Amino acid sequence: MANAAWVIRSGRYGERDEWALENSCSGGGWREVPDLTSASSREDVQRIVDEAYPQDSPGARTNFVAQLWALRGRIEVGDLLAMPMKTTREIALGRVTSPYTFFAENEPGYRHVVGVEWIRQVPRSALKQDLLYTLGSSLTIFSPSRNSAVSRLEHVLATGTDVGSGALAQSPRASAAPTQTSGTDVVDEPESQPDIDVIARDQISSRIGEEFSGHSFATLVAALLRAEGFDAEEAPPGPDGGIxxxxxxxxxxxxxxxLIVQVKTPQIGSDVVSQLNGLVHTHGADYGLLVTWAGLTKPARDAVKHQRFRVKVWESEDVVEAVLRNYEKLPEKITERLPLRRVWMLKE
Known part of the structure; x- marks a missing residue:
């Protein structure tokens, strides 16, 4: 069991997603901050941040310090690390293999990192709503501790599934109150700054996963394609020859x-990509569309990259986007099972 679990995000738009995976690391950001290797205390980091961001408010600088000190001084080798990925809507999980390192030769935004052995990538739909909420902070770096986060993330790392807080005995660390190095060390209180947009999308995703399983998921996809302007014909339940x-x-x-469309709720392997590519050619279609609720294996993702002008993929986040984009056009039999309302709020 890891000593702790940490979340490190990879940029507002996921610009460091692939970079982190390819370079076995996590971190970045804070372009103006110099090397923190010589900083041996939170106070040292505070002085560096004050010099780097004199124009920011004291509260903002305190927030930066808490996260940077976690990266520099609190994250340890062996800790579990989770990286929510904006580009694929997956969560990458791994173990910290080396402490804070500053790569001066990298371009700004890619210099402050810890080493990570990435072990597993799971779709957000693999996690239950309460754990997603715990991971839903707007902070870049924090330590999730509520809802048995540590033990559950360990289980997800080992098995790819989240069994919920009631199914796992809480470890002393998971059940204890968040540990703080000071009253202003906010990295252990992520729920105080939730990302409302992410939480709302996760709730919608959870409802879709519950309401549209099996063949009804294909029914939802067909309705979305019709709303997008296609004439879509859905195969009846039963053997469909891959279509x-x-x-x-x-x-x-x-x-x-x-289009030839394959709809899968389990994770898709590379064999499915090959099958769809063959069906596109055989039936004289222009493109293949793979719709997957549980994501793609790495071999499947690599296969799609080599067929990028022939095969398109909709993952769970793409389905949610399509629902939000076309909600008013969806038939009542769909909207009754997925009741949504539009809410406007001030942007912070």
Missing amino acids: DITAGRGLLGLESPK
Whole structure:
């Protein structure tokens, strides 16, 4: 069991997602901050941050210090590390293999890191709503501790599934109150700064996963394609030869782009990508669309990259985006099972 669990985000838009995976590390950001290797205390980091961000408010600088000190002085080798990925809507999990390092040769924004052995990537839909909420802070670096986060993330790392807080005995660390180095060390209180947009999307994702399993997931996808302007024909339940939906433009659905669609709730392997590519060619379609609720294996993701002009993928976040984009156009039988309302709020 790791001593602690940490979350490190990889940029507002996920710009460091692939970089972190390819370079076996996590961190970055804080372009103006110099090397922290010589900083042996939180007070040392405070002085460096005050010099780097004199124009920011004391509260903002305190926030930066708490996160940077976690990266420099609190994250230890062996700790579990989670990286929510904006680009794929997955959560990468691994172990810290080396402490804070400053890569002066890297461009700004890619210099402050810890080494990580990445072990598993899971879709957000693999985590239950309360754990997603715990991970839903707007902070870049924090230590999730509520809802048995440590023991549950350990289980996800080992098995790829989240069994919930009630199914796992809480470790002393997981059940204890958050540990803080000072009253202003906010990195152990992520729930105080939730990312409302992420939380709302996770709730919608959870409802879709509950309401549209099995063949009904294909029904939802067909409805989304019709809302996008396609004439979509859904295969009946049962053996389908690898084709769940055919779709095309025009009055009869015979005009381009013509799609062959496979819809899968489990994770997709590279064999499915190969099968779909063959079906596109055999049936004279223009493109293949893979819709997966549980994501793709790494071999499947690599296979898609080599077929990027032939095969498109919709993962769970793409389905949620399509629902939000076309909600008013969806049939009542869909919206009754997925009741949503639009909310406007001030942007912070």
